Amino acid sequence: MDRHPIYLVTGPCGSGKTTWIHQQLTTSTEPSAYICLGANATPIDLTYITATCPHVKPIAAGAAWTQLAEIQPLYVEIAPQLDLAKLQLPVDIESCQRIAIVPKGLIESEYHDWASQTLISEVTEKNVTLTASPRWELTGEVLDPASLNIFWDELIQGAYGEVARAKGIFEIVDGRSFYFSFGVGFPDATYFELPLPPVLAGRPTRFSGLEVVGNNLQPQLIMETLEDCGLDDRTLAHY
Amino acid sequence: MWAIASGIEGNLAAYEAVVADLRKSRQEVENFYLLGDTIGPKVESNQLIKRIQQPRKGEPTPLVCQGWWEEQILILHALGRTGSPTELIDRYGIDMTKTLWDAIDSTTLEWVRTLEFEFVELDCFLIHGSSLSVSDELTPSIDPIHAIDRLSRMDVNQLFCGRSGLAFEYRIESGSLNSQVQTLDNLTAPTPTILSNRRIIGVGSVGRVEGKASYTLYHPESNKLAFKTVRYGTKKGFG
Amino acid sequence: MKIAVMSCIHGNYEALNAVLSDIDRQQAEKIFCLGDLVGYGPQPNAVVEMIRSLDIPTVQGCWDEDIVEGLNACECSYPSILAEKRGKRAHEWTNDRIHPEVREYLAQLPLSLREENLCFVHGSPHNQHEYLMPEVNAFTALERVMATGADVLFCGHTHIPYVRTLDAGQLAVKVRQPEGSSTKQFTAPLKQIINAGSVGEPRHGRPNATYVIYDTDDRLTTLREVKYDYQLTCQAIIDNGLPAIFAWRLAQGLEYAERAEDPTHVCER
Numbered sequence: 134m135d136r137h138p139i140y141l142v143t144g145p146c147g148s149g150k151t152t153w154i155h156q157q158l159t160t161s162t163e164p165s166a167y168i169c170l171g172a173n174a175t176p177i178d179l180t181y182i183t184a185t186c187p188h189v190k191p192i193a194a195g196a197a198w199t200q201l202a203e204i205q206p207l208y209v210e211i212a213p214q215l216d217l218a219k220l221q222l223p224v225d226i227e228s229c230q231r232i233a234i235v236p237k238g239l240i241e242s243e244y245h246d247w248a249s250q251t252l253i254s255e256v257t258e259k260n261v262t263l264t265a266s267p268r269w270e271l272t273g274e275v276l277d278p279a280s281l282n283i284f285w286d287e288l289i290q291g292a293y294g295e296v297a298r299a300k301g302i303f304e305i306v307d308g309r310s311f312y313f314s315f316g317v318g319f320p321d322a323t324y325f326e327l328p329l330p331p332v333l334a335g336r337p338t339r340f341s342g343l344e345v346v347g348n349n350l351q352p353q354l355i356m357e358t359l360e361d362c363g364l365d366d367r368t369l370a371h372y
Numbered sequence: 373m374w375a376i377a378s379g380i381e382g383n384l385a386a387y388e389a390v391v392a393d394l395r396k397s398r399q400e401v402e403n404f405y406l407l408g409d410t411i412g413p414k415v416e417s418n419q420l421i422k423r424i425q426q427p428r429k430g431e432p433t434p435l436v437c438q439g440w441w442e443e444q445i446l447i448l449h450a451l452g453r454t455g456s457p458t459e460l461i462d463r464y465g466i467d468m469t470k471t472l473w474d475a476i477d478s479t480t481l482e483w484v485r486t487l488e489f490e491f492v493e494l495d496c497f498l499i500h501g502s503s504l505s506v507s508d509e510l511t512p513s514i515d516p517i518h519a520i521d522r523l524s525r526m527d528v529n530q531l532f533c534g535r536s537g538l539a540f541e542y543r544i545e546s547g548s549l550n551s552q553v554q555t556l557d558n559l560t561a562p563t564p565t566i567l568s569n570r571r572i573i574g575v576g577s578v579g580r581v582e583g584k585a586s587y588t589l590y591h592p593e594s595n596k597l598a599f600k601t602v603r604y605g606t607k608k609g610f611g
Numbered sequence: 612m613k614i615a616v617m618s619c620i621h622g623n624y625e626a627l628n629a630v631l632s633d634i635d636r637q638q639a640e641k642i643f644c645l646g647d648l649v650g651y652g653p654q655p656n657a658v659v660e661m662i663r664s665l666d667i668p669t670v671q672g673c674w675d676e677d678i679v680e681g682l683n684a685c686e687c688s689y690p691s692i693l694a695e696k697r698g699k700r701a702h703e704w705t706n707d708r709i710h711p712e713v714r715e716y717l718a719q720l721p722l723s724l725r726e727e728n729l730c731f732v733h734g735s736p737h738n739q740h741e742y743l744m745p746e747v748n749a750f751t752a753l754e755r756v757m758a759t760g761a762d763v764l765f766c767g768h769t770h771i772p773y774v775r776t777l778d779a780g781q782l783a784v785k786v787r788q789p790e791g792s793s794t795k796q797f798t799a800p801l802k803q804i805i806n807a808g809s810v811g812e813p814r815h816g817r818p819n820a821t822y823v824i825y826d827t828d829d830r831l832t833t834l835r836e837v838k839y840d841y842q843l844t845c846q847a848i849i850d851n852g853l854p855a856i857f858a859w860r861l862a863q864g865l866e867y868a869e870r871a872e873d874p875t876h877v878c879e880r
Contacts, residue, residue, distance in 0.1 A: 280693030292859045354855065361696045368692075516782045516797050521754035541787040549780040549799065551749040555773045556808075556815055556834050562776075565749035586789075599789050 138205035139224060144234035144244050146213045146266070146346050147298035147316040149254035151178045153234050154208045158186045166204040168192040171212030177300050178210060180340050181312050184327040214266075217247045236318060257318035265294075267352040269359065270342045271303065275369055278305045280362035285324075289315045293358070294350035301343035306364060308332040310341065336369070374403040375432070376575045377587035378500060378534020381412030381441065382475075383579025384420045389604035390578055390585050391431055397589075404432035405491060407534040407575060408439020408500030411480065413464075413472040418480045425483070438487045439500035440507060440535065445476050445484060459507060494592055495529040502533055510572050512540040519572055520544060529570045532588070537577035539586050539599040544570045573597060613638060616731070616807045617822035618645035618767025619672065620662075622652025622705065623811025623861075625847075626820040627661060629839030630810050637824050637835070643724065645767040645807055646672025646733040648717065649709065651701045651857055652811050653847035659713045671720035672733040672768070673740050678705060679718040697854060704853055723759070729827070730761035734768040743804060745773045753777050756802040763803045763825070772808030772821045774832045776801065805832055811844075817864040 140157075144150050158165055167189050169178045176193070183191040190204050209229075211220070220226065233248030238258030245251050281303055289296055301313045308331030313324040329339070345355065375394055380387050394401055410424065411417035427433050438446075444460045446452035448469060457469055476484075489506075490499040502508035503525035510522065510533050519542060523531050545568065552562040576586030576599060583605070589598040615634040620627050634642060644667045649655035651674075662669055689695035722739060724731040735741035736758045743755060743766050752775060756764045780799025786792060808821030815821065818841040824833040845858035 277692040279691030283691055283693050287856065287859070290863070292856060358693070358856070361693045362691075364692065512786045512788055515757070516784050516795075517750065517754045517757050517799065519784075520750040524748055524751055539789055541785075543785045543787070545783040545785050545794075547750065547780075547782040549749045549753060550776075550778050551752070552776045553745045553773055554775075554832070554834070555745065555771070556821065556836055562778075563749075564779075567750065601789065 139207045139209065139229040140232055141209045141211060141222075141226065141229045142232045142234060143211040143217060143247065144213070144254075145236065145239070145242070147256065147318070148234045148236050149256050149316075149319075150210050150234045151181065153232075153252065153254065154210060155182060155185065157208065158182065158189050162188050163206075164188055164190065164204050166190045166192055166207040167210070168207070169210040169212065171215040176340055177302055177342055177344055180302050181300075181327070184310070184312075184329050217243055255319070256316060265348065265350045265352075266344065266346040267350060267355070268342065268344045269356060270340070271301075271359065272338065272340050272342065273336045274341065274359070275304050275306055275336060275364045276359075276362045277364060278307075281305065281311075284358050284362050285313055285315075287358070288345070288355065293355045294347055296345055296347040296350070298346040299344070302327065302341045303343075304332065304337045304339075304341050306369070308337075310337070310339070373399050373401055374405065374590045374592065375401050375587060376405045376407065376498065376532050376573075376590060377578050377585075378407035378439065378575050379409040379537050379577035379580050380406065380420060381409055381577075381579040382414045382417035382420050383412070383582075383585075384416055384423060385604060386579040386585040387420060387423065389602045390587055393585075393600065393602045394432070395430065401432040403493065404434045405498050405532070406434045406436040407498055407532065408437050408506070409441045409534065409577075410436055410439065411441050411445065411476060411484065412579065413441070413468060413475050415475050417475060418477045421480045421483055435491060436487055437490055437498070437500060438484070438506065441472075442484045442487060443506045445472055445481060448473050449481060451485060492526070492528070496532060496590075496592075497523075497526040497528040497530070498532040500533065501535045502531065507535070509535040510542075510574065511536045511538060512542055512574070514542065514572070516544060516547070520547065520567070520570070522572065523570050531572045532575055532590075533572065534575050534577065536574050537580045538574045539576035539588060539601075540574040541597055542572040542574075544568070576601075612640050612827045614729075614825050614827065615639035615642045615822060616645065616765050616805065616825060617642065617810050618733070618807040619647040619770055619809035619812055620644075620649075620652070620658050621647055621674070621809070621811040622649050622655040622658055623820075623844050624652075624654035624657045624661070625841070625843045626811045626837075626839055627658055629837050630820050630822050630835075631661075631665075633835060633837045634822075634824075637833075639824055642667045643726075643731050643765065644669040645731055645765060646670045646720065646739070647674045647767065648672070649678055649705050649713075650674030651705075651853070653844065653851045653853055655705050655708065656710050656713050658811075659716055663716055668724055668731075669720055670724055670731055670733055671717065671722055671739065674705075675717040675720060676739065677702060678709060679714060697856070700854055701857070704851075725759075725761065727827075728762040729765065729825075730756075730759035730763070731765045732759075733766065735766060736764070739768070742769050743806065744769055745771075745775055745806070749777055752804055753780060753799060753802055756804060757799075762800070763805060763830075765805050765807060765823075765825075767807050767809065769806055770809035770812055770814035771806065772815070772823060772834045773804075773806045774823075774834070775804040775806075777803070803830075803832075808834070812861065813864050815864055818862050819864070 142150050167182050231249040233244035233251045234254050236256040236258040298316045303311050310327045310329045447457045502522045547567045549565050550562045553560045575588040578585045585602045648659050733739040735743050735755050778801040782797040784795045807823045810820045820837045848858040
């Protein structure tokens, strides 16, 4: 692929957009920039990219687009909630490299039509209509790792409704921050520690949160269980 | 070299004899362990504890853990791990509760409260009774399966203890046992578990037998053990 | 003689009924129960009344003890904050509904039972909270059997049934004392640990109830897995206001609470 200063990356939910962008960003160390559009509530992808690629300048959604010209290449991840036909950007869309990341088995879609280049990811097409994508911001919450493991296993096995995609960034009791990712059709559910400095005193102020996409989800139960995984101030002070 | 002793039971003359013997040996004592029953039901215990806390020049500073008598005095003051002094009464009668209570002053009691339950160093576990309890009396005639249990509870090769007051080395030179497990879905082939060279060491008793103090020397580099007996005259003006 | 041994019913009456019918079909002459009659499940009173009415010799499990004594399991017996909170909710729910005579019955249960060369306990002979997992060191396992003086130790508590046979034990011991030394050889006789699994809260990855049949004549064990309508219990969990996650875990064969990480860990209370 030719180097191009601006990449607009789209695709259905859980097709591997962030994974692809992350691959591009980690194969080079040149200064780059990243923005995720349509994910204002939980900047999970932004936090993940920032933590793992220090040479990448993160641009918070809603930030002035004048910044965009400064560092290139610029990767713009477009969340599937946004309507591509109505997409308005302060740059000429036609002049950007428009990448669609689509799962195996998806032959035609609005993403194909819109893109200048279509890449087929490792993810298999899931024939489900996704009805809900609840999000939670958990910044300041510190979780018990053993509880988090139980919750995560339950979540991805369907205890709180059918889950197609789940990503989260969680703070655990020893001050470390973890990225969790699961998607139906993804090779494996993964989690790993983000290379961030440990928070050793008080509650962390950096972002943590959870985003789930699926059907018949029970957001109330998910929230309550997350609360049950958290440490209260007294227990936290003990550590 | 380590020196390991137990059961001074408030016998200051016996303790002085051991310390003098160590000094005479002219070998450097890296660790000097006192595995409990440092106090006994006599007033002299308070004086002994003062002596132990203030080693003279050239004397090693003892590392002291709780023993059976320490546990009893803590129980009497409602500071123990169990509520009532049943064991004390069963062994010595009801009068002993008063004798012990009267003998141990508040300074000594405070010191007892600061003691560790046990020590773990290298592959050695050092304790008054055993990994089961402070009252567990390991003797040279213990059943080998029980001996292995006490060793494996702490996952160590060597267990030093003092409850029996006897000096002994109980070495499991070799052992093997076949195990086969059948579950709902599987039947494993018989698998042998093999172990070798694990031992329980009784370190003797400093103060229990009047005029004869016994303790143990251990060389961690060579794994060699030596049982020492010191005779001392109580009329010579010690203590 | 064929005996049936079951454990960990946890207030699941449907599962108990199914197991009792299966025991009938297997023509077992006697039934033993290894405790944890209540806790987590929706029918604690019905389960205890059934066990009592059939006069099934039963030992006390840790849940039975907690319902009698008040929740005194130490924190370390819960491997996670989440499991602890769920356990406490289950305890409160059960504690609020249990009948006084059921509580009295649970209070008088013995910690172990003996029948000839067989011994019956909930967790281990040393402690009803101890998990005798099949992968516990073989010598440790042998110690648990020998501590009872029996040849066969029946236990539950782990919720996964198994039979562990320990044999060909050989030990060489050298004892040295200031007076002299001696060498001894020991041979350990064949011993077995038989875990009865769980009737009402299975953990083997399927929702089916498990228990064991043991033939005292030929010393043969059969691990039984019994299908039943677990959806009825799931519905009762939800209808009775127990946490819905218990129903989901039951349907997965996952048990409601995770185990402590160090299974032989026993707290000092």
